[in-house]
Amino acid sequence: MPPGTATGQGARGPQVGTLPNLLGAAGDAITTSRAGSATAAEGGPTAVGPIGDPSRAAGPATVVFGAALFTRAPPSATDSPNPNYVIRAGDRVSVTIWGFIEASVVGVVDPEGNLFLPQIGPIRVAGTRAGDVQRVVEAEVRRVYSQQVQVYAVLLNASQVGVFVTGYVRLPGRHMGAGSDSILDYLTRAGGVDPGRGSYRDIAVNRGGRTVARVDLYRFLLTGQLPNITMQEGDTVVVAPQGAMVGADGAVRNNFLFEVSGRAMPGSELLRLASPLPSATNAVIRGTRGSQPFARYATVRELGSLQLMDQDTITFITDSPAPTVRVSIEGSRIGPSVLIADRDTTLCTLLDHVAVDPVLANPAGVFLLRPSVAAQQTRVINEAMDRLERQLFMAVSSTTGVAEIRAVEANLVSTYIQRARRTRPEGRLVVMDRTGRCADVRLEDGDVVVIPERVQTVLVSGEVSVPQAVVWRPDMRIPDYVRAAGGFAERGVETQVMIRKASGELILEPTEGPAPGDELIALPRLDPKNFQIARDLLNLIFQSALSARVFMN
The missing domain is CATH 3.10.20 (Ubiquitin-like (UB roll))
Structure with a gap:
């Protein structure tokens, strides 16, 4: 929705507007990095649905292109020829004649290519497709018996041929099959091309001392083309050495x-x-x-x-920066959950295009979750834990009793450290001040803009007897909320409290009571006898549980 506009549902329903309209009159408290970025069509963010990362990191290439051709078992030779098989000498043909004469013959095509039928004579069938043998035989019979004769002719089986497959294959030798079988069938019967030594692009079919066909299996893999050749007895398939x-x-x-x-x-x-x-x-x-x-x-x-x-x-x-960034919107919003914006788009500009319900949303509590900040927080926490461990296990004790006490304390703190190392900071970036003013921070790819909902409670936690949410009232002060949570616990003290705003901002010495949606935290009292370790441990608690970066002027 363009900035400075709002739509409503009349007196009976809440209005809907963009965040800048709710943060300040006419956007007085908003600054933008570009002029004239009012709508998505004019250069503003574009709404999209969830998409995946188009880049993909593949490992080093180790498989030869084409090796998958020969991963299956070799095909068995079949006695049933396909209709396109061309009949040759040695094939068996069945012919049945009934009507004026009756005869049933199963004959073998002789070396001259003829099939002999009694009372008919020789019929040349060599060179005829298996699907056309019925037509050819019937035409020859009707030349002798023109009427009252029916003919049925079919090729029973093709003769087997032996083809030598040699060169860089896994099982070189003589392999049987039909003449109509493709060169791939014979290569598969020979175990396929050896992927470490053989060529997929230089395969020759030799017959009678000369090469009758050359095969490049890449043409078959990419376009499905194989040479149309009928294999004959004694043919030799030679796989050349592997090329570069x-x-x-x-x-x-x-x-x-x-x-x-x-x-x-x-x-x-x-x-x-x-x-x-x-x-x-x-x-x-x-x-x-x-x-x-x-x-x-x-x-x-x-x-x-x-x-x-x-x-x-x-x-x-991929070695060029993307011209856009992808930002997710979570919380109390109206509209898409993902926005695509130019790389120089700032948060305030983006909020111009986020519609919210002013009754439900809390614009002053908007904050960012940034992956790069989460990574920095993780590094800081790990460094703090490393320092704490060195202090625990390298401290010198004056007496055996002190050493035992320190050993017990060290084990307790070490247990906490192991649990703290599993903490995953959220990378919260504070971008709103106490007046609800937006920081004009440039957005990064992967940022998540969180718009919290309005609540009427204050969460009281930390060193109190009963941590819980307390209903906010304008006349209540900090001691009132602590009493509502059962008062301070044994390690709680009135001077050690802080407030975390809904935006993530921390107020360490609050002088005013919390606002709706804030969290009131009672901090533990430090033990003077081990002040340094306790201070580092408390600092670690802050960093792991309350870590946030403030980005305000």
Whole structure:
């Protein structure tokens, strides 16, 4: 919703407006980083649904492209030819004739390609498709008996042929199959191309001392094309040695080792085979040139014009900043939960596009959850725990009794430290002051803007007898809330209290009572005899449980 506007439901329902309208009149307390960013269509944030990260980090390529062709069991030879099988010498054909004459013959196609039928004579069927044998035989019979004769002819089974498969395959030797079986069938019966030594791009079919076909399995993998060849007895399939290999990994769809058809592969061919993701902008090329390590950094566009050599590895990465940031909206909101904004968009500008219900939302309590702040808080907590552990276990005791006391205390604190190390700070960033003024902080990708709901209670916690939520009243002061929670506990003291506002801001020495939605915390009294450790432990409690960064002027 554009800033400075609001819609309502009349006197019977609450109004709906954007956050700046609720924070100050006409946006007086709001500053923006750009002028004229009133609507999403004019450059403001764009609402989207939840989306996934398009980038993907793949490991180094170790699988040869095409190896999956031969992971299944080899196909068994079948006696049932397909309709496109071409009949040849040695095939068995069944012919049944009834009507004026009756005959039933199961014959074998002779070396001349003929099938002999009594009272009919030889019929040439060699070279005929299995699906056309009925038509061919019936036409020849009707040349002799033109009327009152019915004919049924079918190819029973194709003759088996032995094909030699050799070269860089796992099971070289002679393998049986039908002449109509593809070269893939014979390669699979031979265990497939050896992925560590054999070529997927240079496979020859030899017959009678000459090469009758060459096969590049990459054409089959990418376009489904195989040479249309009928295998014959004595054919030899030879798999050549493996050619040069180039690997692709990172932001690619095909994370494989690709075989080079020659001595070098154009970068454009690798782009076609590897299919980089849309997010890939650059490539890291690693290899060897002149017996020396070689590395180059190039854009994806530049890669297309480069020559890649044997054993090169190309890692595709995303190496350009995104022009936008993704920000999530949580809490009391009306509208989308995710906004996409320009990288220079500030919080106040973003809030111009967040609609809220003024009755339910608490604009003064808005805060940010920032992953980078959470990481910094985690580091600070770990460093504080390391210092505390050194003080616990490296302190010198004057007597045995003092040493025993310190050992017991050290074990207790050490137990707390182990539990504290599992604390995950939320990375809260305080962006609202006590008057509800917004800090014009630039947004980061992954930020979460939290808009708390209005509540009429104050949470009293810490060193009180009964920690609980107490209903807020304007005439109540800090002692009144403590009494409502059962008074101070044994380690509680009246001078050690603080208030945490809904926005995350901490007030260590409060002079006024809490507001609705605040948290009143009674801090523990420090033990003077071990002041340093107690102070560090208390500081650790603050950092792990109440950690927040203030970003206000």
